[in-house]
Amino acid sequence: MNAATSLVSQGQDLLARDAGLLWHPYASLDAGARYAVTGAKGVRLTLEDAHGTHEVIDGMGSWWSMVHGYRHPVLDAAAHAQIDSFSHVMFGGLTHAPAVELAERLVAMAPGDLSHVFLADSGSISVEVALKLVLQYHHARGHTGRQRFAALRGGYHGDTFAAMGVCDPVDGMHAAFARPGAEQLFLPRPPAARLTVEGSWEFDAAEFTVWETEARALAAAHAPELAGIIAEPVLQGAGGMYVYAPAALRVLREIADEHDLLLVLDEIATGFGRTGTLFASEWAGVVPDVMCVGKALTGGYLTLAAMLCTPKVAGALDGAYGSGSALLHGPTFMGNPLACAVANASLGLLTGGGDPRAADAPWREQIAALETGLREALDPAAALSSVKDVRVLGGVGVIQLHEPVALAEVTAAAVRQGAWVRPFRDLLYVMPPYISSRDEIRLLGAALVAAVEHVHGS
């Protein structure tokens, strides 16, 4: 052992102090963190552990949120400028430019007539607000018996109590908790689908018909108790990185209309281009009554989410059916100016300041390049006998194994190969930053394939 290795590095020191002190997501107190981050720039993180320093490509994009890269000069400048003005001020009774500008941007980007905005401090909270709004909508119209939600099996909508209630009841990571409030209604998961290189959707039509019949019948049987339907459009994320046919969204839209239910689409993971359309609902041409966005909203800089709704929904609370009533939510840090300012800069980078759906909008070219790169880079995984499926949709790449991923071993192997990933269940997936170059995607894919091969065999 030489002198250098006997020194406790900054990272090792942090790991030692962290253990037993801090909880990490879905982890026991003692085993939360394996690496300390000592730097981040562009698509790369600098990690430290007992073995030294590792420069890795962040394949997770900080859990879907970091799209423009770390320390982006435009986002850094927006944050600095807002700090020099004011970082925070309460939103009760007050407003400010960053929030107004952000709401206007979101409305301009959102599909259809989603034109009213509630700023929330996290994705889960935006789901809570969406569910409250749906209940208040029916209440304002005198439909007080409509208290339940229909949700898709395999869904994930957040970790707070109401959001947990609409997550998959078995796989939703919340099985330890009694179901909060009314038991929700779970519709079967639509059949899996695949977007071909030519851009068409492949799925089993017979299976789809079975699903549709069952979903319609279940909803019809419970319609008088139902207030709304909630779903992640096209891609179910934390519930299994599962892609289903966009046509299912049209069925959900029809069910909602037929039974006077509101359709809530949770675009927290899929919004802002990730699946190849600006919002995933656009794959189906469906406009929800209520939409939640989060994750990539601030380019991964600060926590912020938003809920948008149509005039029909907002109007019900606004006195259209009698006396007006307030939307009953208002977090302390609502509309945080710093987060809004960075979000404005991030959305500006995605759209290039022009039409957000233009053929040459920056996000569109970036996602198209990511999709091509991921298809190439992950393709060799399909040849491994330990691999069950490889799928790519927009800027999302998934390797599904036949068995649960050996989390610690695969993570360590990937880090040695130069990639940061956080597998779950039988899934190893990446959602790289939009700015990733072709070479970086190639490196990322090669690291993943090598890690799977090393740990789970060829």
Ligand SMILES: *Cc1c(COP(=O)(O)O)cnc(C)c1O
């Ligand atoms: C991450 C996520 C949430 C929860 O957002 P948080 O900011 O973690 O509270 C909700 N829905 C979906 C689809 C998500 O991916």
